[in-house]
Amino acid sequence: MALSHQVSDISMLPVDLSLKLISGVYEIKKDKEGDFNKSVVLTLPFDKTAVDFTKSLVGVYWLNEQTHSWVQLDDLQIDQANGTASGSVKHFTKFAVLVSDKKAVNSDGTSLIDIKGHWAEANIRELVKQGAINGYSDNSFNPDNKITRAEFVTVIVKALNLKAQGGKSFEDTSTHWAKGAISIAAVLGVVNGYTEQSFGPDDFITREQMAAIIIRAAQMEPLGKNIDFVDSSSVSDWARSALATAIAKGLVNGSEDHTVKPQANTTRAEAVAVILRALALKK
Template structure:
């Protein structure tokens, strides 16, 4: 520090001195010590972490700390605090049950110390499997993914205090090993390599090297430039005032999905649930469109906020309600076609003769399932003899298929949904029976939304209820677990265990994806097979 003196009457008369100022030395005064978990089986491992603070409660870096255990052992007897004043070690519990005391003391001042106690019990759980997942399952080069997992024993109970070692075929991991917490959980961070490709992450138990699990993380090019938006509306034809789900995928020039992109949406008529959306880990976005009160055609456009020249559009036909007439006095517009809706004339069945294949399923992956479901009376087709396997299924249609599959005979209850008048006569009895059995419910606004496309999450919940399962899992074990709504996670987990609903590409559940008629048939047959095994 420099100090100068000047005489006001004689400014040219001055004097200067320099005073050296040293940085105040931090003096450690206390240690905060933690053990995770605080209880462990004999021979188990515990993660010991701590922080050294000075008198102003500021962390002190570069301090030597000595660690000791009254019983058991510590993998490192000495440690140096990092830039945040932190240090860590692994404590290995002794072979006898009891309490183990762990002490950490500052080497330069042993009076600055802290002690914690770890409970050691004899109830030894033997780990048999690891459930591992990465979120997201696809990242760009140099990006990060969260790797987490749970260790279970033979009774499917989580195992705490187990040391887990990590390895990656490419890229890097934040930690090479860790210890499971009280709930058997563990985690680390994975940094993707600089080159695109696929990285395999492996977790293995130190004490049980044969217990391993591996997952793959897809690594895309670092700089993805969005090039196109592909859009669709489900259904593509609606009544005035009804809703349609508008979905889209943003991809780059290599047709790879681009995640985290802001999308702006607008409709030429009607309204959008939101004017903006962000693409998920698979480059997808989804919004609700409400049709206008006037029949015609609505054009929905999407453009990227950062790349306004990248656009997409989809058209939705808006029809007058058949029971409401045309306000202009003209002939009412023909309503959109509905799969599995009976003809007005009961003498003309909608189905082809029993046992015959539909006209459009030859070579389809679900051909055998479709034929079997038709024989069981679960599904019907169209008057032209087609089945249209790749057409999406609405909530009302699924209710009909589910009730037919279960052969429900229970007396139907009264429908109290606010939009009950929108449920077609062809589906009212089935919906009412499903409600009576507790298989389906309305949304938060007490609407059933019969014409809304059925999502995979909704289907999972309805199937779980039909199977009388009691879902309790908080993780379904899919790569996109974080995208599964909390109300559907347990159902998705149970159906995965039973082999009824498996992951799609890259072990993704794709909870918001709509279901097709072919997918629905396959799932319902698996449900019936599971019920026969009980």
């Protein structure tokens, strides 16, 4: 059970010159300690008259008490007409809607503050430039953060410019921020749900799930089922052909210990690299 109230004294909250507060600050607590098993969507109202949407970026932020700084939530959705902002979170703390200057985020990714020297730096800049993925309004990209099934599908749909008539929704995506992209991918047979009703949009995507989606999305012919890695026995039967094809095509690489880690979660940087390799093969 969650309990919330608006914080009346905000004088001790952190001040970031690049961010402007345009809502009340809300503290939300639950009756048990610890993070949630799955993300929940938090929606807050904000003063839309205080925002020039042509010049500014609106986001929902949570307060990191340890670093005394505001951190943007994932999966942002902004309803300009109704003046509400939503994002996903796995824990409760203090939350607020903040606005930043749009010009701070460059379309080629050159302003991203946490990718310089990263192994995927060039790939990230390229996919940001293509408009398939974005950094956050605080100029971070969080390349080593895990990526969800919904996020990965959304980037795939944008990167490959996938379109479809009609739609397919699952019970757990009908009100989800990524329902449009998931629907397109499902209609095209690019993604499957766990069941007819369940897609698990906020689950972190595994490497074998990623391989299956990218092979279908790029319409690559299967190349057998042989996977020559020491942990090949941990590959799910349904994913074996797709993962074998992704490895053979150079989309997915193994580790130095000769494992391919099919059940491991994929990071944002890994997802970007795999998608760009697939785009290069299609060309």
